[in-house]
Amino acid sequence: MIATILTPRIMEVGGGAVARVAEVLARLGCSRPLVVTDPWMRDSGTVEKVLAPLRQAGMAFDVFADTVPDPTTDVVAAGTERLLSGGFDSMVALGGGSPIDTAKAMGILAANGGELRSYKVPNPIPKAGVPLLAIPTTAGTGSEVTRFTVVTDTGTDEKMLIAGPMLVPTAAIVDYELTLTCPLRLTADTGIDALTHAIEAYVSRKANPFSDSMALAAIRKIAPNIRAACAEPGNRAAREAMMLGATLAGMAFSNASVALVHGMSRPIGAFFHVPHGLSNAMLLPAVTAFSLPAAEARYADCARAMGAVGEGMPDEAAGLALLDALRDLNADLKVPGPKAYGIDEARWNGLLATMAEQAIASGSPGNNPRVPDAQQIVALYREAWAA
Template structure:
């Protein structure tokens, strides 16, 4: 944890949280003086009828809207270029990102690339993108990535087979409307994966070398909410209390990691997604127990607090015991949520692939914020362990 220096906080100007928040979109646009949004989403959300909730609210407010519904999972530079063409083809004054992390990250990238020259890869972290494009209003539907409140987005480079972080003021939404009611249609796998994604955000933010008190408060609130509600949400999709808790926790965890950073789990997760197209939350879940065990010796008090706040240990346990219980409960959670190994999905990797993935993980910058900063060889060993 940082004991000196200044913690930096960036967040949207307007945030609405709760059931029905998405229906406030027309009011929010009016408040911001905006009238002509481009909705960035995917075809599945159109088919489910969720997008109509937004368009009905826009039309009620007298807003003319357009739509780009070709967002793909793990959005690519090609997808961003197509969305950028859609933005430039119309007279739009803002962008609404509607969906999970993929539509929201695509909306951010379309916005800042409309004002910045070159290819999106030219802006990957650690470069900060502060030249902002049209205002972005984000409406999450999965409750996992926390992208609606973060200063980050992730895009996949189709030419280089690499997922990279993009960060800066241009990646911070102008407004976020966080409405849990969309999440009741999420299937088991997506519910489980997005919840563990949020849990990873919270844990990594709390143990990060860039952690500070403001971000800690969000992380410590998110962890118990996720641990207490993820199983119920998986088994009872219509459980509104569990869904609302997970959606709020996702946003809290997003605020935590956006300002304190993620660490080794995310650094190693992105290459798995880039090379094997494993969903981001699922690859985080595959990695979280093993990387926690690898890291706990370098921040035992912080990891022990994670275990205690989730009710997996108490004050009667030493930090060492609490850390061990944390790993055991993370492994049990993976078992209950049916998290596979990469090899269970038929993904084969050799020493050369592991070495490339390790280099890409280190290049992302995230592992440097881990309590125990790994070598390239240690990352390769961790990939072998979880495979």
């Protein structure tokens, strides 16, 4: 098979790498960036880790710090107006997946005009935006290396998937030291998000030898370290492994695809404002159990990479051990089901058909080893409800 592989042009990886932000921009031929971040990064002073090197290099810049968790078309529109009005030649996105996804969408909208919904999957993106340097502060989304952005359409409450080569950041700085202050819940949810990326990339119908190698390497980094990163936030070795694992998982699914977990997860985030990584975690055990019969050997490889079984364990037993390992991980990290999270049961049940429709429309369930119909997706939502 022939696989098309997309990655950032430049990647700086390691503790303290954020200090190289101005150097990376200069290598891209850029000198006037718009820094895209969120209010917490601004108010906590974390953004200064980016701004100080820019000042020292004599670069002119401005800051757009109005991004929100789960990006919306309204915020993207406001950011696009700032980008277009300031004469910027680049963007630096600092934060979790939300600021990075917002910056990606801003770049596309600024370059192509119109409404963002015009570019959702499967529609093409004609022109690339200005160069984007992505700097993640969580070990989870992998957005710093992916060809995707997810934005909620405020007019329809649909969590839109937008995809294409134009969305791969031009450069990325992956500095695990930026995650040392992440609280337990954020560390857990983003960590399971990264694990989900790796597992889904490996079992995807679009998997290829490159994505396979990235996915298994990511699982081997994440699984032994996620509990330590949550319990010991200052554990630098665990934080470094989680950060690298998240980036590897991002490269895996960007060059293969995600599957049913992500397709079902996006509507939960859109309608109930559940953080993306948490909604993935809510679904991962049930969806894996549903999918296991169609890709037993692949899921068994994931179990071995997690360390849930030895290399000699038969595939059938290894697949079952993977289910136990995922359920145990959710229990250890206190992942709530939708019911325990506080979602209203009547509203949940009333939206099941719509959520299933939106999940299928995203295209992600079609990449799953076992492709469900709408009724099966509704049944999986019901199973996840009280988990």
